[in-house]
Amino acid sequence: MPCPIKLDIFIKAGAHTTEHEINKQINDKERIAAAMENPNLKQMVENCIIEED
16 A cells, blocks of 8 residues: 555444454454465555545
8 A cells, every 4th residue: 555544444343243352353353464475455455545646
């Protein structure tokens, strides 16, 4: 990514029976670091957060 970005992603309260566990996993920095080593996943994330002109 061109600049450091921090995103906190949370499942909406009541939207899932295991929302707490999902929120914990999806915001785990070690899991994110490992996932970002996958070039396809990294490109998908970058496409989601790119700023439009």
